[in-house]
Amino acid sequence: MNFFLVLEQTLNGLQLGVMLFLMAAGLTLVFGIMNLMNLAHGSFYMVGAYLATYFYQVTGSYLLGVLLGLAGTLAVGVAVELVALRTLYERDHLDQVLATFGLILFFNELAAMIWGRAALYTDIPDYLSGHVDLLPGLRYPLYRLVIIVVGLAVAALLWFVVARTRLGMLIRAGASNRAMVAALGVNIRLLYTLVFGFGAALAGLAGLMAGPIHVVQPGMGELILIEVFVVIVIGGIGSIRGALAGALIVGMVDTLGRAFLKPTLATVLSPTAADAAGPALASMLIYLLMAVVLALKPQGLFPARL
Amino acid sequence: MKKKYLHALAVGIAAACVAAPALAQQKVKIGFITTLSGPQGVIGEYMKNSVELALDHLGRKMAGLDVEVTYGDDQVKPDVGKQVAEEMLKKQQVDFVAGIIWSNVMLAVAPTVTDAGKIMVGTNAGPHELAGKQCSELFFTTSWQNDDTPEAMGKVMQDQGITDVYLMAPNYAAGKDMLNGFKRSYKGRIVDEVYTRLGQTDYQAELSQLRAKNPKAVFVFYPGGMGISFLRQYSEAGLRGQFPLYSVYTVDEISIPAVKHAALGQYETRYWSPDLKNSANQKYVADYRKKYGKMPVYYGAQSYDGILLIDSAVRAVKGNLADRKGMVAAMRKADFASTRGKFSYNTNHFPIQNFYLLKTVAGPVGQDPVMEIQKTVFTNHKDSYSKECGMR
Numbered sequence: 001m002n003f004f005l006v007l008e009q010t011l012n013g014l015q016l017g018v019m020l021f022l023m024a025a026g027l028t029l030v031f032g033i034m035n036l037m038n039l040a041h042g043s044f045y046m047v048g049a050y051l052a053t054y055f056y057q058v059t060g061s062y063l064l065g066v067l068l069g070l071a072g073t074l075a076v077g078v079a080v081e082l083v084a085l086r087t088l089y090e091r092d093h094l095d096q097v098l099a100t101f102g103l104i105l106f107f108n109e110l111a112a113m114i115w116g117r118a119a120l121y122t123d124i125p126d127y128l129s130g131h132v133d134l135l136p137g138l139r140y141p142l143y144r145l146v147i148i149v150v151g152l153a154v155a156a157l158l159w160f161v162v163a164r165t166r167l168g169m170l171i172r173a174g175a176s177n178r179a180m181v182a183a184l185g186v187n188i189r190l191l192y193t194l195v196f197g198f199g200a201a202l203a204g205l206a207g208l209m210a211g212p213i214h215v216v217q218p219g220m221g222e223l224i225l226i227e228v229f230v231v232i233v234i235g236g237i238g239s240i241r242g243a244l245a246g247a248l249i250v251g252m253v254d255t256l257g258r259a260f261l262k263p264t265l266a267t268v269l270s271p272t273a274a275d276a277a278g279p280a281l282a283s284m285l286i287y288l289l290m291a292v293v294l295a296l297k298p299q300g301l302f303p304a305r306l
Numbered sequence: 307m308k309k310k311y312l313h314a315l316a317v318g319i320a321a322a323c324v325a326a327p328a329l330a331q332q333k334v335k336i337g338f339i340t341t342l343s344g345p346q347g348v349i350g351e352y353m354k355n356s357v358e359l360a361l362d363h364l365g366r367k368m369a370g371l372d373v374e375v376t377y378g379d380d381q382v383k384p385d386v387g388k389q390v391a392e393e394m395l396k397k398q399q400v401d402f403v404a405g406i407i408w409s410n411v412m413l414a415v416a417p418t419v420t421d422a423g424k425i426m427v428g429t430n431a432g433p434h435e436l437a438g439k440q441c442s443e444l445f446f447t448t449s450w451q452n453d454d455t456p457e458a459m460g461k462v463m464q465d466q467g468i469t470d471v472y473l474m475a476p477n478y479a480a481g482k483d484m485l486n487g488f489k490r491s492y493k494g495r496i497v498d499e500v501y502t503r504l505g506q507t508d509y510q511a512e513l514s515q516l517r518a519k520n521p522k523a524v525f526v527f528y529p530g531g532m533g534i535s536f537l538r539q540y541s542e543a544g545l546r547g548q549f550p551l552y553s554v555y556t557v558d559e560i561s562i563p564a565v566k567h568a569a570l571g572q573y574e575t576r577y578w579s580p581d582l583k584n585s586a587n588q589k590y591v592a593d594y595r596k597k598y599g600k601m602p603v604y605y606g607a608q609s610y611d612g613i614l615l616i617d618s619a620v621r622a623v624k625g626n627l628a629d630r631k632g633m634v635a636a637m638r639k640a641d642f643a644s645t646r647g648k649f650s651y652n653t654n655h656f657p658i659q660n661f662y663l664l665k666t667v668a669g670p671v672g673q674d675p676v677m678e679i680q681k682t683v684f685t686n687h688k689d690s691y692s693k694e695c696g697m698r
Contacts, residue, residue, distance in 0.1 A: 121564050
């Protein structure tokens with residue numbers, strides 16, 4: 001286990017973490033501020049990947065594909081909020097879960113009808129493929145570095161918007177006392193629609209960045225959604241800071257567990273026992289972590305200050 | 307005179323009443339179960355298309371009887387598959403049930419069908435139970451036993467004298483079966499055996515570990531969407547040129563359009579390939595491409611064969627579907643123009659057939675890569691479980 005390998009795996013963990021953060025940020029905002037349980041968040045991840053792939057193929061420009069994909073996911077998010085979710089805010093969480101589960105089925109079938117059930121072809125553009133020599137002896141794929149940079153930049157931007165701008169102030173105020181903000185003449189419905197739309201766009205961003213290295217196919221969003229729920233439970237529901245911390249912790253624990261748990265176990269157990277226990281334990285690790293966090297701090301590591 | 311006419315009329319009507327249901331019965335009814343919804347529904351699409359193509363080629367008749375196929379969706383769930391099969395047996399009164407992609411679904415459906423006294427024709431899944439201890443006179447398959455394909459790849463790598471192989475598969479029953487099948491014929495050194503989470507989408511952590519171990523070659527089993535992710539990330543990580551990649555059920559004509567160049571140079575073993583040179587296969591591939599605009603895949607070839615196998619049975623008994631013994635005897639002869647060429651059935655009703663080494667190579671200009679046969683690995687290969695089956 002050399003130093004460079006540990007460093008490389010740390011970068012891998014960071015990359016998985018920022019990806020989870022982009023998903024978790026939107027989900028946690030919507031839950032914390034609007035008190036809406038949205039299972040269909042993974043669908044926006046899929047919509048982002050499909051739209052970016054489609055526009056990349058049509059325009060031939062990766063960047064244009066990304067921008068149109070983002071704008072498209074934002075529009076889809078706003079439309080979903082206006083048409084379907086607006087009526088659900090006053091209902092209890094079970095109704096919301098059922099309705100948004102319906103949305104998952106709707107979006108998966110819609111994607112299958114438009115683009116077919118087979119996975120779509122997409123690729124990393126030439127200028128983002130290849131490797132970077134970070135240190136002598138440490139090469140890292142450029143595309144994954146770009147994901148890390150974009151993710152961290154979005155996190156900084158999000159912190160700035162929520163903590164330092166008027167819009168962010170209204171969002172925080174709307175979360176703590178909706179009636180009072182409305183009474184002061186703020187259009188709270190419009191505010192909710194905006195927050196929901198941008199949350200969807202962040203999920204879309206994660207999806208479109210995942211597209212070229214994962215699979216663009218119906219149902220792709222549900223594969224990552226469970227981990228995202230783990231992230232927001234660990235981080236504290238409704239808190240952006242918590243989402244960032246939770247995402248990085250989950251990304252790191254999952255990656256390092258997958259990489260080093262088996263070799264580490266082999267030093268204390270017999271090799272066959274390590275072979276059997278290693279993979280099983282590695283895939284359970286984040287759920288064990290969640291259980292521990294829930295037992296010690298039921299509100300999560302960074303509960304929202306509402 | 308008048309009375310006589312009436313009498314004749316009455317007899318005529320009575321005869322018509324008796325004849326009508328009998329005529330309606332004179333149809334070959336087939337229930338075809340596969341996965342038609344969800345991400346895996348894409349496989350079912352290829353199977354259904356191939357069934358339809360086979361019916362086209364038969365003129366939609368078997369031994370002069372009309373053929374009626376009912377399609378069922380198992381949703382990748384054993385209990386749903388069993389329920390669909392029961393409905394087909396009771397409501398549609400089917401004579402044959404065919405299809406099934408997944409081994410766990412097959413283990414639920416096959417006994418349901420054979421216990422009801424009907425013939426089951428598997429067109430993909432080949433769990434070892436059905437090849438061995440739980441074999442049945444009424445169960446046939448047009449595919450293979452699960453272990454056959456990795457055994458063939460193990461032999462390829464053993465014969466080439468490749469040592470230091472790194473193994474990877476998803477952590478579930480079939481993943482372990484595949485690696486065990488591989489190890490049955492590969493006796494060289496294994497660097498490490500890594501199991502990943504079923505449905506995992508990101509393999510970067512495992513690929514970093516792989517590079518650090520510096521193996522001579524890599525053998526993987528990643529079906530469906532997992533394979534697409536894995537191949538893309540393997541290429542993206544720059545490992546393609548570094549460590550030759552061998553696999554089973556990872557690259558096929560369904561995943562190639564999604565990964566294109568990321569699959570180039572990949573080795574697979576298989577009993578069938580679109581470029582297999584025999585007239586039945588050339589007709590199947592050409593007509594499939596003409597009708598559906600895509601390359602067919604082995605799931606489809608097996609399903610096409612399944613319908614032809616049923617046709618051979620119906621023809622042998624001249625449409626007398628009550629003659630179950632006659633149909634089983636006919637099916638054991640495998641007397642039809644299979645897309646894999648001539649083959650025979652083993653005592654456990656699994657094919658004795660060839661296995662080939664395939665390589666993904668660049669296709670015609672502007673088109674997707676294609677898989678081409680490099681050489682024959684096994685000739686007339688029998689599966690490892692037939693001895694456990696009591697049938698002769």
